[in-house]
Amino acid sequence: MANMHDDNVLEVQNLGISFRDTQAVDGISFQLKKGKTLGIVGESGSGKSVSALSIMRLISESGKIDSGEILFRNRNQEVAKLLSLSEKEMRLYRGNEISMIFQEPMTSLNPVYTCGFQVIESLRLHTTLSKQEARQRAIELFKKVELPRPEKLLKAYPHQISGGQKQRVMIAMAISCNPSLLIADEPTTALDVTVQQNILALLRQLQESEKMSTIFISHDLGVIAEIADDVLVMYKGKIVESGSVLDIFENPQHPYTQGLLACRPPLDRKVHRLPTISDFMKEEGAVGSAQQEVGSKPKTEMGPPLLRVQGLKTWFPQKGGLLGGRKKYIKAVDDLSFEVFSGEALGLVGESGCGKTTLGRSILRLEEPTEGEIFFEGKSLTKLLAGQMRAVRKDMQIIFQDPYSSLNPRLPVGKAIMEPMKVHQLHTDAAGRKAKALELLEKVGLSEMHFDRYPHEFSGGQRQRVCIARALAVEPRFIICDESVSALDVSIQAQVLNLLKGLQEEFGFTYIFISHDLSVVRFLCDRVMVMKEGKIVEMGLAEDIYENPQSAYTAKLLEAIPKGSVDRIRERMQPQG
Numbered sequence: 384m385a386n387m388h389d390d391n392v393l394e395v396q397n398l399g400i401s402f403r404d405t406q407a408v409d410g411i412s413f414q415l416k417k418g419k420t421l422g423i424v425g426e427s428g429s430g431k432s433v434s435a436l437s438i439m440r441l442i443s444e445s446g447k448i449d450s451g452e453i454l455f456r457n458r459n460q461e462v463a464k465l466l467s468l469s470e471k472e473m474r475l476y477r478g479n480e481i482s483m484i485f486q487e488p489m490t491s492l493n494p495v496y497t498c499g500f501q502v503i504e505s506l507r508l509h510t511t512l513s514k515q516e517a518r519q520r521a522i523e524l525f526k527k528v529e530l531p532r533p534e535k536l537l538k539a540y541p542h543q544i545s546g547g548q549k550q551r552v553m554i555a556m557a558i559s560c561n562p563s564l565l566i567a568d569e570p571t572t573a574l575d576v577t578v579q580q581n582i583l584a585l586l587r588q589l590q591e592s593e594k595m596s597t598i599f600i601s602h603d604l605g606v607i608a609e610i611a612d613d614v615l616v617m618y619k620g621k622i623v624e625s626g627s628v629l630d631i632f633e634n635p636q637h638p639y640t641q642g643l644l645a646c647r648p649p650l651d652r653k654v655h656r657l658p659t660i661s662d663f664m665k666e667e668g669a670v671g672s673a674q675q676e677v678g679s680k681p682k683t684e685m686g687p688p689l690l691r692v693q694g695l696k697t698w699f700p701q702k703g704g705l706l707g708g709r710k711k712y713i714k715a716v717d718d719l720s721f722e723v724f725s726g727e728a729l730g731l732v733g734e735s736g737c738g739k740t741t742l743g744r745s746i747l748r749l750e751e752p753t754e755g756e757i758f759f760e761g762k763s764l765t766k767l768l769a770g771q772m773r774a775v776r777k778d779m780q781i782i783f784q785d786p787y788s789s790l791n792p793r794l795p796v797g798k799a800i801m802e803p804m805k806v807h808q809l810h811t812d813a814a815g816r817k818a819k820a821l822e823l824l825e826k827v828g829l830s831e832m833h834f835d836r837y838p839h840e841f842s843g844g845q846r847q848r849v850c851i852a853r854a855l856a857v858e859p860r861f862i863i864c865d866e867s868v869s870a871l872d873v874s875i876q877a878q879v880l881n882l883l884k885g886l887q888e889e890f891g892f893t894y895i896f897i898s899h900d901l902s903v904v905r906f907l908c909d910r911v912m913v914m915k916e917g918k919i920v921e922m923g924l925a926e927d928i929y930e931n932p933q934s935a936y937t938a939k940l941l942e943a944i945p946k947g948s949v950d951r952i953r954e955r956m957q958p959q960g
Contacts, residue, residue: 387454387456390416390417391415391416391417392415392456392564393438393453393454393456393564393596393598394413394414394415394452394453395414395438395451395452396412396453397451397452398410398411398434398448398451398453399448399451400437400446400447400449401449403445407430407433407446407620408437409430409619409620410450410621411430411434411617411620412451412622415596416596416612417596418590418594418596419596419597420587420590420610420611421596421597421598421612421613421614421615422599422610422611422613422614422615423598423599423600423601423614423615424601424603424604424607424615424617425602426618426643426872426874426875427602427842428619429618430617430620431600434617435566435598437453437466438455438481438564438598439566440466440468448466451466452466455480455481455564456563457563458563478560479509480564481565482556482557482558482562482564482565483565483566483567483568484553484554484567485553485568485570486569486570486572492541494540495540496540497537497539498536498539498544498549498552499521499537499539501552501556502524502525502537502555502559503517505556505559506520506559509559510560520559521555521559524556524559525551525552525555527555527558528552528558528585528589530552545578546574546578546735550570550574550578550582551582554582563595564595565586565597565598567586567597568600569600569601570582574735575734575735575899575943576901576940576943576944576945577943578734578735579606580609580945583610583945587610602872603647603873603945604631604647605647605944605945606945608632608945608946608947608952609947609951613625613626613628614631616631616637616639616640618639623639623640624640628952629949629952629953632644632948632952633949638663638664639663641663642659642660642664643660643873643874644947645657646659646660646873646877647947648877648880648903648906649902649906650901650905653905653906653926655884656884657877657881658877659877659881687761688758689725689760689860690746690861691721691722691723691757691758692719692720692721692746692756692757693720693755693756693758694718694719694720694755695720695752695755696714696716696719696753696755697716697741698712698713698714698715698716698717699712699713715741716741716745716752717916717918718918719742719755719918721919723861723893723895724893725893726892726893727894728887728893728894728895729894729896729908729912730896730904730907730908730911730912731743731895731896731897731898731914732897732899732900732901732904732911732913732940733913733914735899737914737916738916740866742914743863743865743897745757746764747779747863748764748765748767759861760778774807778859779860779861779862780855780857780861780862781854781862781863781865782847782851782854782863782865782867783865783866783867784869785870786847786849787843787846789850790849791838794837795834795836796834796836796837796841797817797833797835799838799849800823800824800849800853800856801816801819801856803853803856804816804819804820804856807857809856809857821834823852823856824849826852826855827855827882828882833849844871844875844876844878847875847879848879851882851883859892860892860893861892861894862893862895863894864883864894864896864897866898866899867879868880869899869900876903880903880906883896884906894908896908901929901941901944905925905929908925909924909925910923910924913934913937915936920937921934921936
């Protein structure tokens with residue numbers, strides 16, 4: 384039997400993992416105490432997810448464990464060397480003793496089977512329960528993870544439920560066999576702040592009631608502050624800092640940890656520029672660049688609005704009832720009126736399903752409005768024919784959430800940036816367009832060497848920079864950013880937000896910035912519009928909205944943001960009762 388400290392459920396010793404010639408994890412060691420949560424934090428590519436996958440022995444065939452040992456104490460208090468087990472033996476641990484919740488529940492759930500079937504199948508595989516007993520257990524699990532109408536949701540397919548509900552189904556499946564260890568890999572990254580808050584509270588509650596040990600992986604230290612007891616900070620495959628969550632937040636030692644903490648947009652004040660990781664990592668022990676504070680500068684002399692929306696409705700018909708019953712509609716955008724002034728950034732916030740993306744698409748007529756008027760520079764867009772609208776889109780651009788699906792994988796990024804110039808007949812010839820594309824690459828922090836590379840050769844943050852360059856290629860006056868930083872690491876997010884703010888100051892762009900993250904919106908935007916169920920519930924200057932929200936819904940959104948403060952951690956660590 385392997386030696387292992389009695390208080391630990393897991394010990395990782397000198398773990399090394401490589402993918403062909405790349406060292407993804409470089410000799411890391413850590414332990415997880417029984418009943419505790421270990422937060423592993425770092426940017427994409429830091430090695431945090433690969434380390435977790437190695438515990439489950441789920442590394443892809445191109446990966447190789449070069450060194451190390453992983454010791455695990457099962458529920459019978461026996462210690463197993465996980466890396467020495469056969470595949471058949473390891474199968475007894477997966478799902479049964481060690482479970483994992485992945486980042487994207489839609490890709491983890493099988494779309495052709497109901498949610499209930501998938502949980503019941505997992506129970507039948509790992510337990511001796513009958514089909515009826517497994518069904519009853521699945522209902523109990525759905526209740527435990529606070530899913531509404533559990534019996535009905537058993538029959539629902541993944542595409543029929545929300546992102547937060549899908550993640551709860553995944554959690555129900557993960558805890559179905561009462562595992563000793565739960566690994567949660569970025570389980571809240573794609574979720575609204577309110578849903579995220581509920582999932583974090585649920586995981587804390589389950590950990591206490593089920594006596595589980597948890598590894599929680601995230602790129603956001605604010606989220607880690609809400610759930611972890613101890614923290615590991617990973618950078619380029621190594622652990623650069625570790626300690627209790629309070630120590631890490633109160634007195635971070637490594638420049639990289641200091642950078643991760645600093646680059647999150649603050650909620651309590653307006654700043655002009657966010658620090659980035661590079662500010663802290665220029666040299667070991669360097670002191671990072673401070674956030675540059677600014678006072679509120681409301682635009683008092685705005686002049687006529689650049690964009691005016693009046694009585695806008697975008698409704699989607701649902702399947703009608705039998706015998707020609709009355710048609711029902713999903714009222715995604717329901718009678719909205721507002722103005723956006725030249726040179727300002729208007730933040731549009733709300734939970735998933737509130738209609739904010741549909742509103743952005745309706746303004747550009749990528750989604751045809753059902754009713755209402757849209758005026759851009761005094762010209763009615765709703766009356767324009769398709770060809771006329773195409774010409775207007777030179778001045779109105781959109782940057783989407785997912786940069787990879789926005790770019791043609793078969794087209795080098797340089798040509799992708801030149802393409803809209805050609806469509807709108809800008810610049811005299813191919814040489815002129817290429818010169819402009821190279822200038823734009825430089826403007827967004829890339830270089831000439833990137834011109835001939837394909838989208839798959841870039842990181843997520845770099846791809847988003849390419850999309851920004853392509854939007855700028857037609858010299859627009861108005862840009863809609865639709866959740867364009869929500870999928871990025873907080874450090875990359877800071878770089879892209881600084882870029883967007885700098886471009887606005889240089890070229891006088893007007894933005895509508897759509898996001899569910901109110902801290903991001905506060906940094907970038909002058910005014911904020913809050914949407915719920917297709918309607919505007921509140922609108923005003925960013926500072927007023929944040930300091931004195933008038934709507935209970937806005938207050939709920941603000942309360943749900945992970946604060947990542949030392950006071951909040953101390954409060955959480957206080958013994959209950």
